[in-house]
Amino acid sequence: MKRLGKLVWALLRELADENAYQRHLEVHGRAHSGEEWRRFSEERLRAKYARAKCC
Amino acid sequence: MKILGHLVWAAIAVAAAFCLGGIALSRGEHINSIWLVVAAACTYATGYRFYARFIAARVMTLNDQRATPAERLRNGHDFEPTNKWIVFGHHFAAIAGPGPLVGPVLAAQFGYLPGTLWIIIGAVFGGAVQDFVILFASMRRDGKSLGQMAREEIGKIGGFTALLTVLLIMVILLAVVALVVVNALRGSAWGAFTIAATMPIALFMGVYLRYWRPGKVLECSAIGFVLVMSSIFAGRAVAESASLAPVFTLSAMTIAFSIIVYGFLASSLPVWLLLAPRDYLSTFVKLGVVLMLGVGILFVRPELQLPAFTRFVDGTGPIFAGKVFPFCFITIACGAISGFHSLISSGTTPKMIAKESHAFPVGYGSMLLESFVAIMAMVASCVLQPGVYFAVNSPAGVVGATPAAAVATISGWGFPVSVADMSSLARDVGEQTLFSRTGGAPSLALGMAHIFARGGGGQAVIGFWYHFAIMFEALFILTIIDAGTRVGRFMLQDLLGHISAPLGRTSWMPGVIGTSACIVAAWGYFLVQGVRDPLGGINSLWPIFGISNQLLAGIALCVATTILLKMHGAKYMWITCVPLAWLMTVTFTAAWQKIFSPLPALGFLAQADKLEASLSTVTASNLAATQTLIFNARLDAVVCGVFMVLVATILLDSIRVWIGILRGTREAPVREAPFVLSQLRAEEL
Secondary structure: OHHHHHHHHHHHHHHOOHHHHHHHHHHHOOOOOHHHHHHHHHHHHHHHOOOOOOO | OHHHHHHHHHHHHHHHHHHHHHHHHOOOOOOEHHHHHHHHHHHHHHHHHHHHHHHHHHHOOOOOOEOOHHHHOOOOOOOOOEOHHHHHHHHHHHHOOOHHHHHHHHHHHHOHHHHHHHHHHHHHHHHHHHHHHHHHHHHOOOOOOHHHHHHHHOOHHHHHHHHHHHHHHHHHHHHHHHHHHHHHHOOOHHHHHHHHHHHHHHHHHHHHHHHHOOOOHHHHHHHHHHHHHHHHHHHHHHHHOOOOHHHHOOOHHHHHHHHHHHHHHHHHOOOOOOHHHHHHHHHHHHHHHHHHHHHHHHHHOOEOOOOOOOHHHHOOOOOOOOOHHHHHHHHOOOOOOOOHHHHHHOOOHHHOEOOHHHHHHHHHHHHHHHHHHHHHHHHHHHOOOHHHHHHHHOOHHHHOOOHHHHHHHHHHOOOOOOHHHHHHHHHHOOOOOOOOOOOOHHHHHHHHHHHHHHHOOHHHHHHHHHHHHHHHHHHHHHHHHHHHHHHHHHHHHHHHOOOOHHHHOOOOHHHHHHHHHHHHHHHHHHHHHHHHOOOOOHHHHHHHHHHHHHHHHHHHHHHHHHHHHHHHOOOOOHHHHHHHHHHHHHHHHHHHHHHHOOOOOOOHHHHHHHHHHOOOOOOHHHHHHHHHHHHHHHHHHHHHHHHHHHHHHHHHHHHHHHHHHHHOOOOOOOOOOOOOEOOOOHHHO
16 A cells, blocks of 8 residues: 555656656756756756647 | 466456447346446456557567667656656556547447447557557657658658648647537636636746745645635636626637637747646646546446437437447547557657566556546446437537427437426536537536536535536646647747748747747637537537547558568558558548538538528628638538548558568668667666
8 A cells, every 4th residue: 555655656746747857956966946946847848848738 | 376367367358248248238228337347447458468468479579678768868857767657647647638538428429339339449459559559669769759750661751741640630639629618618607717717826836836836846736726626616606696607607709719819828928837837737637537537437336328329320410410430430539549649659658668568558558548538438428318418419500599499309309308407407517508518528527527426415516526527627628728739839830940940940939929820820710610610510620630530540550550560571460450441441431421421411511512502591691601601611621631631641651661561672671779788677666
């Protein structure tokens, strides 16, 4: 049950781009800040909304 | 242990056959929805265990020793090896749209049986196979898109035609889903207020996320969800207020133009301000509601009120014209097979797959779950009394403009319903009327509200659940509209960039505004056409959408067949060729009938001719409107024809390539990325 809960939480974080942000910080060796989030999300969202959304 | 396993799978297969036989042979009495649920679940399980595993092992030869693009090209952004169940959820959230919900509701006019069988069988042998093969092919080609694969595997003509087809489909898709929202909200102060409230809520979320609590998407979405739920409660107060209700009671045309303006603004404004926060919220609400509906159906186990077949299998249906073959198979696209999925399967997902074997549950399994959503939508629509179902879904142009005329027509078809029944139901859900609320969304919301209310709260809460369901449908349809307009704009800029370089730059504001306006004008035109259509718009637009989506699936299956042919020769090409042949037969028949049928209710050209013949008798005030209807009918015929030509081009080009490969006159290189041994450790996932 605990494992399922962890998996659901990880899925929610993935869908919310929070995991991707964490990875972004780790890859670039940076700390979280408002400026960093804005830089990350702009790049992420630009790529995300250049792709077709399903019907 | 092995014998026990065989026995369990034999029992599941027998249960699938028994339930499918049960729903197929049952006549004259209501059946419980659990039959559909068990038939679907057991058939999916059998298909997954045997057919999909055969494809994975024999045809694709999935190999976990081979590094995936997520591992080889890992960059912390797009390419990232991810836990398979997270990719599964991510992929499912991406492919699940309004299609599997609305299509089955509309196709229920034939009865529950044709649509249910198509959803189950189509998904196992068609839709899931398409998604799985395209995901596999993209994964083996560094996450390439469908268009890129079409260009490389078939040729330049195929690649360009695929891009153009997708752009045209986007236009039709956006128009038809916008029409669904218009028909759900017109004359509904409660619904219009709730949806209008989601705009400032999304703006608030955007600012909150960017400046107040950067990065806290889940926290922000939870706040947004609470605010949206509050707006549903507030909507009831607005609908009951003598001063506010008229402000939010809007005509169909007003709502249509509001959505057009919204689409333009949302595609031109910064993504973080409106689109992204709404998209986060809509994704969570969508997954939550799908889960709730599944639990609700299992808990309530409602009886289906619609018969297995209705008289409308003969093509005289009020919701859309056309016989069960081919129209059932294009009306239900996304729940059985959807071309759009191939864009997702060759988009983000292949870049997240950590091990090749994960493509099996993600590609094949996600589509089965999507198909199950379509089964739930079918159940939700069929729990309504048939008279109520047809009163809600039939356009006034078919059943009559007054309640008395509508109930007389529908009762005359053998589906009794009274004005008092409909008034009482409308009162219960806080609406002025439920007659002729075409598009599928209101009847789906009624069915869902019926199931949720029976789960707890009864009639006292049915109004809340109805508007909750409307909010859920409108929320993610509007997300599709703003995201789709933006994507359409990028595609147009991509094409126009070849003519003028500045037009291709996504940062050049005049180009952004001009191309956004072009895309919005294109789908807005079809939306207004649908609103003005005396037959409700769905009759003409949904079949065009279904045809175009299935034709895109045809393109994906052409690519998939070419790849299988290059891998194994003719040995396994039947896996994708059989669904391709079926889809081509269905869609070309439907498109041909939509253009050339002599019946005005069905054929666009016959409809235009009939209207033209009536020009001499129409009043001067109706002359311009009638001429517009004639033009629209001919335009729809041209759009259908263009789709047929585009897909025929790709099909013929593919057949030319296949013949060349089979005769040995053409080189058939498998353009997979080279084998690299995987170094990924289990603890990294």
